[in-house]
Amino acid sequence: xxxxxxxxxxxxxxxxxxxxxxxxxxxxxxxxxxxxxxxxxxxxxxxxxxxxxxxxxxxxxxxxxxxxxxxxxxxxxxxxxxxxxxxxxxxxxxxxxxxxxxxxxxxxxxxxxxxxxxxxxxxxxxxxxxxxxxxxxxxxxxxxxxxxxxxxxxxxxxxxxxxxxxxxxxxxxxxxxxxxxxxxxxxxxxxxxxxxxxxxxxxxxxxxxxxxxxxxxxxxxxxxxxxxxxxxxxxxxxxxxxxxxxxxxxxxxxxxxxxxxxxxxxxxxxxxxxxxxxxxxxxxxxxxxxxxxxxxxxxxxxxxxxxxxxxxxxxxxxxxxxxxxxxxxxxxxxxxxxxxxxxxxxxxxxxxxxxxxxxxxxxxxxxxxxxxxxxxxxxxxxxxxxxxxxxxxxxxxxxxxxxxxxxxxxxxxxxxxxxxxxxxxxxxxxxxxxxxxxxxxxxxxxxxxxxxxxxxxxxxxxxxxxxxxxxxxxxxxxxxxxxxxxxxxxxxxxxxxxxxxxxxxxxxxxxxxxxxxxxxxxxxxxxx
Amino acid sequence: xxxxxxxxxxxxxxxxxxxxxxxxxxxxxxxxxxxxxxxxxxxxxxxxxxxxxxxxxxxxxxxxxxxxxxxxxxxxxxxxxxxxxxxxxxxxxxxxxxxxxxxxxxxxxxxxxxxxxxxxxxxxx
Amino acid sequence: xxxxxxxxxxxxxxxxxxxxxxxxxxxxxxxxxxxxxxxxxxxxxxxxxxxxxxxxxxxxxxxxxxxxxxxxxxxxxxxxxxxxxxxxxxxxxxxxxxxxxxxxxxxxxxxxxxxxxxxxxxxxxxxxxxxxxxxxxx
Numbered sequence: 001x002x003x004x005x006x007x008x009x010x011x012x013x014x015x016x017x018x019x020x021x022x023x024x025x026x027x028x029x030x031x032x033x034x035x036x037x038x039x040x041x042x043x044x045x046x047x048x049x050x051x052x053x054x055x056x057x058x059x060x061x062x063x064x065x066x067x068x069x070x071x072x073x074x075x076x077x078x079x080x081x082x083x084x085x086x087x088x089x090x091x092x093x094x095x096x097x098x099x100x101x102x103x104x105x106x107x108x109x110x111x112x113x114x115x116x117x118x119x120x121x122x123x124x125x126x127x128x129x130x131x132x133x134x135x136x137x138x139x140x141x142x143x144x145x146x147x148x149x150x151x152x153x154x155x156x157x158x159x160x161x162x163x164x165x166x167x168x169x170x171x172x173x174x175x176x177x178x179x180x181x182x183x184x185x186x187x188x189x190x191x192x193x194x195x196x197x198x199x200x201x202x203x204x205x206x207x208x209x210x211x212x213x214x215x216x217x218x219x220x221x222x223x224x225x226x227x228x229x230x231x232x233x234x235x236x237x238x239x240x241x242x243x244x245x246x247x248x249x250x251x252x253x254x255x256x257x258x259x260x261x262x263x264x265x266x267x268x269x270x271x272x273x274x275x276x277x278x279x280x281x282x283x284x285x286x287x288x289x290x291x292x293x294x295x296x297x298x299x300x301x302x303x304x305x306x307x308x309x310x311x312x313x314x315x316x317x318x319x320x321x322x323x324x325x326x327x328x329x330x331x332x333x334x335x336x337x338x339x340x341x342x343x344x345x346x347x348x349x350x351x352x353x354x355x356x357x358x359x360x361x362x363x364x365x366x367x368x369x370x371x372x373x374x375x376x377x378x379x380x381x382x383x384x385x386x387x388x389x390x391x392x393x394x395x396x397x398x399x400x401x402x403x404x405x406x407x408x409x410x411x412x413x414x415x416x417x418x419x420x421x422x423x424x425x426x427x428x429x430x431x432x433x434x435x436x437x438x439x440x441x442x443x444x445x446x447x448x449x450x451x452x453x454x455x456x457x458x459x460x461x462x463x464x465x466x467x468x469x470x471x472x473x474x475x476x477x478x479x480x481x482x483x484x485x486x487x488x489x490x491x492x493x494x495x496x497x498x499x500x501x502x503x504x505x506x507x508x509x510x511x512x513x514x515x516x517x518x519x520x521x522x523x524x525x526x527x528x
Numbered sequence: 529x530x531x532x533x534x535x536x537x538x539x540x541x542x543x544x545x546x547x548x549x550x551x552x553x554x555x556x557x558x559x560x561x562x563x564x565x566x567x568x569x570x571x572x573x574x575x576x577x578x579x580x581x582x583x584x585x586x587x588x589x590x591x592x593x594x595x596x597x598x599x600x601x602x603x604x605x606x607x608x609x610x611x612x613x614x615x616x617x618x619x620x621x622x623x624x625x626x627x628x629x630x631x632x633x634x635x636x637x638x639x640x641x642x643x644x645x646x647x648x649x650x651x652x653x
Numbered sequence: 654x655x656x657x658x659x660x661x662x663x664x665x666x667x668x669x670x671x672x673x674x675x676x677x678x679x680x681x682x683x684x685x686x687x688x689x690x691x692x693x694x695x696x697x698x699x700x701x702x703x704x705x706x707x708x709x710x711x712x713x714x715x716x717x718x719x720x721x722x723x724x725x726x727x728x729x730x731x732x733x734x735x736x737x738x739x740x741x742x743x744x745x746x747x748x749x750x751x752x753x754x755x756x757x758x759x760x761x762x763x764x765x766x767x768x769x770x771x772x773x774x775x776x777x778x779x780x781x782x783x784x785x786x787x788x789x790x791x
């Protein structure tokens with residue numbers, strides 16, 4: 001690199017990328033740049049609350065455009081990579097994005113954008129002053145880059161970026177309930193990250209590399225004497241904890257109902273899905289032989305997760321905690337797709353992840369409006385909100401149908417794929433549980449809907465009694481709040497009516513996981 | 529050298545888990561910190577222990593003149609230390625505020641987010 | 654904590670530590686040191702000042718809110734990766750320049766600016782945490 005006199009020249013071509021990169025390929029770092037720069041500028045502008053929402057929404061809009069650009073580029077031109085600092089892979093940290101990563105990034109940034117718009121009116125003033133938007137942007141830096149990176153240690157780093165920003169979001173407002181929830185959330189997620197890092201340490205010790213493409217090559221060739229069982233088990237434990245899978249899911253319903261609805265919406269929509277994405281990436285792409293070995297185990301986890309989520313949703317009285325359990329139930333369906341492991345099963349799981357991101361975020365936003373109108377989240381104290389806002393009732397009913405995977409909404413097609421894959425694979429009982437928990441979810445969310453909107457007043461009061469609505473949504477906020485909720489609801493409906501584009505993306509993502517040849521060639525071929 | 533270090537990693541993990549099983553938030557916090565150090569030491573050991581010089585290139589050279597230790601595990605550990613340190617700082621503030629807000633540092637007595645004796649949803653309308 | 658001896662010596666100690674932190678930061682490019690450790694030293698300097706004189710004087714002395722400093726550092730560190738993109742090289746590639754300042758060749762690289770950014774981020778966040786802990790003790 002040194003051209004100046006006095007420094008001996010060395011041949012750098014054996015260690016560094018020398019060919020110039022195409023200008024358009026630079027779009028792969030655009031999400032990193034946008035989220036970090038906007039997050040940092042918003043942090044500096046904390047004292048000016050009036051700049052927060054416009055700047056934050058502008059940043060999220062740019063992020064959505066950038067991820068859409070990456071997806072368009074990846075769909076037409078195959079996986080896109082860049083290795084930071086010009087070091088040749090596997091020496092440098094590689095960003096490598098295939099259809100799976102790009103579509104996850106796009107859906108998550110769309111969800112974050114809508115929630116960002118909602119939050120511009122939905123937040124209490126103290127929260128916007130203490131930095132909802134900076135933390136949201138920094139959290140999106142973690143989320144998006146986790147989807148884009150091609151280096152497993154770098155994935156850990158982005159996980160932690162996401163985590164520390166989400167800590168900031170969960171304690172915003174500083175109520176006692178939030179502190180309590182934040183402690184549970186923080187300690188257990190740190191523990192999960194420690195398991196992830198332990199597994200990565202073993203993996204590095206055994207293979208001497210952290211580059212996902214090279215790990216995939218080496219593990220397909222087989223490494224004698226490698227503790228691959230231990231590593232897989234630790235990854236399943238660590239990512240399973242992040243994704244809120246069955247035996248390690250209890251932190252989620254204990255904490256996700258405490259932050260503001262806007263923060264809850266991004267948490268429920270995005271964070272657990274990053275864990276699910278990491279499971280897909282490590283188990284299917286990096287360690288395919290181990291996935292077959294852990295097949296039964298993963299199936300058991302998936303069944304446990306689905307049942308826990310659905311039964312938990314049946315047994316709770318707080319609307320937002322019910323939603324927390326519904327998130328878990330959705331994770332179970334994604335894990336079922338993962339456990340089946342065929343192209344169709346994986347595509348179903350990935351499709352369900354997209355659906356769950358959109359619908360769960362929308363339900364949390366709806367819970368925010370319900371809380372504002374009804375003054376509570378408790379099913380025992382709510383009632384008669386249909387009279388207060390038929391529009392909210394309609395949107396919530398649509399979302400209830402969608403989360404129960406009824407046609408013609410987005411969840412239906414994903415569940416069809418997973419169920420069919422399970423039947424083809426000869427696991428009719430798994431298909432039965434997927435459908436059965438769908439019924440339980442319909443019961444739980446439908447009962448919540450009828451108790452919140454249809455009955456006259458809370459339990460104890462005579463039915464049909466005039467219900468005075470304690471809260472009100474100011475007229476100037478209505479357009480933004482209902483508009484953003486309606487946008488997510490419409491997305492679910494449109495995906496349900498016209499599923500083929502997203503389904504093609506999910507299928508391409510699953511195919512890329514099962515056969516990473518293109519991914520590997522992009523990482524190593526692009527450099528030479 | 530790997531043997532004793534592996535044993536030490538085991539001791540670290542054991543004491544971290546023991547501390548995290550405790551009821552007191554401060555002990556859990558200490559457990560999390562020891563766990564982070566256990567993982568760091570594990571990466572260090574997994575990255576092979578050698579008797580080479582540190583990977584620092586002398587001023588008048590562009591490449592190291594003799595074999596050096598592998599710098600990558602050290603870079604990984606440094607990153608992990610930075611992350612665990614910032615988490616420790618955050619958790620310390622969080623636990624302190626929780627202690628002030630809830631008046632207790634016993635996890636068994638923290639019931640703000642989850643009411644004890646979970647209320648069941650209404651059975652009818 | 655704030656004895657006479659400590660209060661008398663704290664300003665000098667703080668000044669020395671901040672100076673040393675900058676030295677460590679700049680030394681870090683070719684020798685042990687760097688932005689992270691430099692930022693930690695500077696943050697502990699402000700923490701010492703805070704223990705001796707209380708938090709408000711530290712906030713006044715810093716002029717900017719610590720989180721604002723951290724944000725600025727993040728901007729600097731992120732932008733340090735951009736020039737290489739413009740030159741058609743991958744993100745974060747170190748670019749070097751060797752301008753002569755007072756007849757002495759000084760090696761400046763984008764990596765130095767990245768390190769300065771890290772320094773400011775660490776300084777800002779750790780000072781912010783330390784100050785908020787000190788505030789609550791009183």
